[in-house]
Amino acid sequence: MAWHLTLGLLLAPYALVYGVSSLLLSHPTWAPARNRTWTARIEVPPAATSELRAVGARDALGLIGSVPPWRIEDDVDGSLRFRVVRPGRVYDAAWDPKTGEAEVKVRDGRLPGIVAGLHGLHALPGSGWGVAWGAYTQLSLAGFPFLILSGLLLDGARWRKRPAGAWITLGALLAVCALAGWLAF
Numbered sequence: 001m002a003w004h005l006t007l008g009l010l011l012a013p014y015a016l017v018y019g020v021s022s023l024l025l026s027h028p029t030w031a032p033a034r035n036r037t038w039t040a041r042i043e044v045p046p047a048a049t050s051e052l053r054a055v056g057a058r059d060a061l062g063l064i065g066s067v068p069p070w071r072i073e074d075d076v077d078g079s080l081r082f083r084v085v086r087p088g089r090v091y092d093a094a095w096d097p098k099t100g101e102a103e104v105k106v107r108d109g110r111l112p113g114i115v116a117g118l119h120g121l122h123a124l125p126g127s128g129w130g131v132a133w134g135a136y137t138q139l140s141l142a143g144f145p146f147l148i149l150s151g152l153l154l155d156g157a158r159w160r161k162r163p164a165g166a167w168i169t170l171g172a173l174l175a176v177c178a179l180a181g182w183l184a185f
Helices: 002-026 050-061 110-117 128-154 156-161 163-184
Strands: 034-041 080-086 089-096 101-108
Touching: 002 110, 002 128, 050 080, 050 089, 050 101, 128 156, 156 163
Parallel strands: none
Antiparallel strands: 034 101, 080 089, 089 101
């Protein structure tokens, strides 16, 4: 019984962050972001692809986060526009190769933005912490079914005395699985 309680306490923070981040993603106006802009003069190393150039510019600017390839614009004149995303912050950067000047617009989501950014995060380029959160996410997702089943089994003695509770729980579980299967297809 103690192992069940320990596992529940280990998984509770993930369930709390997942629930709060779901609410924040559903209602983005609840926590508006702060915006600011800064500039820097950087050298972007030559690269074979736009994605590698954007990653080089991100590193030259000292930013941490992933560069979504669909948010990279590499113009004919060599200028580069890209986005860097991390929990709580979004950077929109534009670099002019003629002047070496980069302008970075920062949307800072503060704590609510960080919590919303953890929703589904598995890795964060430039940071070892993102990998740790990703591993915790995977372990939590694997642990929840075990926690639920072990709770049902530990409660089995009480079910023998009151079988209606067992049938209601089993029916609700099957209804949720059927709904999830129906929504998946």
